[in-house]
Amino acid sequence: IKYNFCSLEAFYLTEPNEQKINALEKISINPHLCLCCCTFQTGRVDKNYPLVIGHSGPVLDIDWCPHDDNILASGSEDCTAMVWQIPDHALTRPLSEPIVVLEGHSKRVGIVTWHPTARNILLTAGSDNLIIIWNVGTGEPLISMDDHPDLIYSISWNRNGSLFCTTCKDRRLRVCDPRKRDVVAERLAPHEGIRPMRAIFTKDGNIFTTGFTRMSQRELGLWDPTNFEEPIALLELDTSNGVLLPYYDPDANMVYLCGKGDSSIRYFEITEEPPYVHYLNTFSSKEPQRGMGFMPKRGVDVTKCEIARLFKLLDKKCEPITMTVPRKSDLFQDDLYPDTAGPEPAMEPEEWLDGRNEDPILVSLKEGYVPPKSRELKVSKKNVLDSRPTTRRSMSTCDTNSLPRLLEELQNLKATVLSQEKRICDLENKLSQYTNGTA
Known part of the structure; x- marks a missing residue:
C-alpha cells in the first residue's frame, strides 16, 4: 500500500470500552504502528521492517491528514496524540520523532480525526470524556468540550x-457546535440496545447511525438533526454481535458497513426518495475481518471504473478489495466520478475559529489524480504543517533594510559570548584556588 498516494485510513473494530489492541499486531510489534509501503506488491512484510515507535503505549487510532498525504495523526494509551511526517518512500529506519506531541488528555486518546476543510485542525477524544480541538501548527489547544458524561x-x-x-456510552447521539462549545441537538437512544453505536454525517447534513435493537439485532438509521423525534429510516439487519462501522462515500452517497468478525461488507445508497436507505449488495469472503481501511476517492483507478478500494485486515495478511462498476467503455465515466475533495484546504485555522465555513475544494478525476510533490515540513511556532513552499533567498537578495538589524543583533550576541567567557574564566580561577588550598 503506497500510503502517501492512497492515504489508507485504518480503523480498529475493537469496542471502545474494552482493552483496545493494535489492529496491526499480527504484522507489527505492539504498541508500535507499522506503516508498510509495498506499492501494491504482495508478500510477507519483513519482521525487521522499520516502524513508527514514538508512543509508549498501544496505538488506538490513526487518521491521515486530508490536506497532506504525508501527515499522519495517532492517538495512544499513553494519553497523547502525535503528528508524524511520513516520507514518500519506504522507511529505512524506525521513525521515533513526531512533529508535534499533543498533551492535554488525562486518560488514553481513543479518537483522532482531522477537520475536513481547515488546515491543521485536529480533534482528539479520550477516555477522560474530553474533546480537544488543536491547531497542530502551533501545538496549542483551541477548544475543549466536556459535555459528555461517559x-x-x-x-x-x-x-x-x-x-x-x-x-x-450514555446512549445519546449529540450534535455539537465546537466554536460555540455547545451541544445544539441530541437524541436519547436512537437505537434501543445498550451495545455501542456509531454515527456519521452525510453530505446533505443528515446523520447515519448503526446500533442494536433491544433484542440485540443490528440496526441502521437515518436521522434529520433538526428533528430527532422520528427517524427518516430505520432498518433491522441481522443478529450478529459485531459492532457495525460505517464508511461514507459522499461522491456516490453510499455507505459501506463492516463489522468485527464479519466476513462480508454490505453497501447501501442514501437517496431523497423512500425508503431513503437502499440496500445494494454484499461482498462476501471466507475469512472474517479484524479491521478495514478505505482509500480516499482520489486514489481509485478511473480507467477501470473503480469506485472504491478497501483493505481488509485478516489475521496474517492485508487483502485489497476493489469495487468496480462493470462497464466496457474505456472513456471517462462522468456519472461515476463527480468532482471529489482534493488535498488543498479551503481555509486557515484562524478563519475557521473566527466562524468561517467552507465546503471542500473539489478536483476532477478525469485525467487521474496526480499527488503533489512532497515538501519537507519544518517545525515553526506559527505553522508546523504549512505545506506551502517557502522561498529560499541568499544574503545577496535579502531585504537591505534588515542588514543593520542583523549586524546589531550579531554584535549583541558576540558581547554576550565574551561576557560569559570572562565569567567562566573567573569561576575556573576560583575553583583552581580552592583545589590548590590557597583560598
Whole structure:
C-alpha cells in the first residue's frame, strides 16, 4: 500500500470500552504502528521492517491528514496524540520523532480525526470524556468540550466542519457546535440496545447511525438533526454481535458497513426518495475481518471504473478489495466520478475559529489524480504543517533594510559570548584556588 498516494485510513473494530489492541499486531510489534509501503506488491512484510515507535503505549487510532498525504495523526494509551511526517518512500529506519506531541488528555486518546476543510485542525477524544480541538501548527489547544458524561464511541465532522456528531456510552447521539462549545441537538437512544453505536454525517447534513435493537439485532438509521423525534429510516439487519462501522462515500452517497468478525461488507445508497436507505449488495469472503481501511476517492483507478478500494485486515495478511462498476467503455465515466475533495484546504485555522465555513475544494478525476510533490515540513511556532513552499533567498537578495538589524543583533550576541567567557574564566580561577588550598 503506497500510503502517501492512497492515504489508507485504518480503523480498529475493537469496542471502545474494552482493552483496545493494535489492529496491526499480527504484522507489527505492539504498541508500535507499522506503516508498510509495498506499492501494491504482495508478500510477507519483513519482521525487521522499520516502524513508527514514538508512543509508549498501544496505538488506538490513526487518521491521515486530508490536506497532506504525508501527515499522519495517532492517538495512544499513553494519553497523547502525535503528528508524524511520513516520507514518500519506504522507511529505512524506525521513525521515533513526531512533529508535534499533543498533551492535554488525562486518560488514553481513543479518537483522532482531522477537520475536513481547515488546515491543521485536529480533534482528539479520550477516555477522560474530553474533546480537544488543536491547531497542530502551533501545538496549542483551541477548544475543549466536556459535555459528555461517559466514554465517547465515535465522532464525525459534517461536510464543511461547522458541526460534529458523537455517540456516547450514555446512549445519546449529540450534535455539537465546537466554536460555540455547545451541544445544539441530541437524541436519547436512537437505537434501543445498550451495545455501542456509531454515527456519521452525510453530505446533505443528515446523520447515519448503526446500533442494536433491544433484542440485540443490528440496526441502521437515518436521522434529520433538526428533528430527532422520528427517524427518516430505520432498518433491522441481522443478529450478529459485531459492532457495525460505517464508511461514507459522499461522491456516490453510499455507505459501506463492516463489522468485527464479519466476513462480508454490505453497501447501501442514501437517496431523497423512500425508503431513503437502499440496500445494494454484499461482498462476501471466507475469512472474517479484524479491521478495514478505505482509500480516499482520489486514489481509485478511473480507467477501470473503480469506485472504491478497501483493505481488509485478516489475521496474517492485508487483502485489497476493489469495487468496480462493470462497464466496457474505456472513456471517462462522468456519472461515476463527480468532482471529489482534493488535498488543498479551503481555509486557515484562524478563519475557521473566527466562524468561517467552507465546503471542500473539489478536483476532477478525469485525467487521474496526480499527488503533489512532497515538501519537507519544518517545525515553526506559527505553522508546523504549512505545506506551502517557502522561498529560499541568499544574503545577496535579502531585504537591505534588515542588514543593520542583523549586524546589531550579531554584535549583541558576540558581547554576550565574551561576557560569559570572562565569567567562566573567573569561576575556573576560583575553583583552581580552592583545589590548590590557597583560598
